[in-house]
Amino acid sequence: MKIKKSVEKFLNTVSVERNLSDNTLKAYLGDLTAFGKFLQEKDITEIDCDDLRQYIRILEANHYKDTTIKRKIATIKVFFNFLEQEGIISDSPTRKIRKRYITAKRLPKVMSKDEVERLLREAYHEVRKLSELSRQLVESNSPNDKLMRAYRDRVILEILFSTGIRIGELVNLDIEDVNLNDECILIFGKGRRERIVLISNSEVLKALKEYLILRKNIPSRSKALFLNKYGERLSIYSIEHIFQKYCEKAKIRSHYTPHCLRHTMATMLLNNGADIRVVQEILGHSCITTTQIYTEVSLEHKKRVLMKFNQRNKMKIIS
Structure with missing residues (x-):
């Protein structure tokens, strides 16, 4: 054969x-x-x-x-x-074949708080700018294609950062996966595992509600939450393009990928004192060791551990 x-x-x-x-x-x-x-x-x-x-x-x-x-x-x-x-x-x-590969331990690339804020501000600015332009050009209340995409892009960036979901999970979302009443989204993750992520921020929830109103008026046979200009499900490459577009607008010079928003969210959770087991559940990691990599880039987490558990802090050498 x-x-x-x-x-x-x-x-x-x-x-x-x-x-x-x-x-x-x-x-x-x-x-x-x-x-x-x-x-x-x-x-x-x-x-x-x-x-x-x-x-x-x-x-x-x-x-x-x-x-x-x-x-x-x-x-x-x-x-x-x-x-x-x-x-x-x-x-x-x-x-x-006995050869073993010891893979290099690569730390996740994390964006700064300032960079995330600049990225999101540009997405909100784009919606405001195109909304104003739309009102000046036409008397209709119906948004044009560019404005529709701006609403879409804004909520994509918000969801990626605020929930930490993978971009593959994002593009696979359907309209029915969003539960506005309970303010949560049903995610189908790796290994076909289901989990629920909560939308804990009012601005993110508002952006999602505004987009859903527009999305439901788009004539498309697709049940996908996020569509491209042809009315089909967005691809991972489209998400990467959207992310890079707003990084350029925000003048973010470092080379990041959309997945860095997931890394950043996880690291910030740990920096702010979140329990690593809870972070594991939020990210959908099957193994805690995958989540532990974020403790390597969480300096605040390390500092708290050392201050609390380092025995040297309990010694008084100089009287």
Whole structure:
């Protein structure tokens, strides 16, 4: 069996039996397609450890990140384990691959309070500016496309920062996921886990209500909360474009991504004394160790811990 056929069989099976998310399936497909190109459609039974070692060397030579190489190796191992279980191959060639990658510990990139405020102010300023322009140009109360997008962009940035949700979770939101009565949003996170995030700020809630009034009047078959100009669900790339647009308007020079709003929100929660377990639940982390990375960038948290628990503070050496 050629590798292309075996990859198709693998993906078709795991998508049904393991209930994997679309993102996981896309990652599997990307990793295995690249691996297949390297093998040039070699028969699956002919692949051995030397092929795998050569592929890893090529990845290293092309300066892939250690995290990327580690993920690709993990994907290949899952793939060959499946083929072995299905009886397509007798033994997985990955068994003899002992190489371990110690991934570098990278701290989350966090925006300053001033940068977040400038970013959000620009989003609110855009709505005010276009609202005034709209009133001057037409007598109708119906907002134009640019103004609609300004209302949309404002609430997108507000929700990303105030709730700390992932951009993938944001673009997957549907209108029905928003509960204005309880002031919360239902999120479908990684591993298809559900959680509820609360909207705790009155300005954010007001921005969301204003957008929802406009959204419900948009003629679209899509049930998505956030739409592009064609009436279709926004993509992750669109969110990145929106974020960069307002970073430029706010004259924020550092290179940030929309995900930095999540990092910033989590770090600020810890700085303000939030319990790490609660932060874990808010962010939707399955493991507390993922949340603990934010304590590394929370200087205020470190200071409080040292002031409270460092035994040196209880010693009086100089009389």
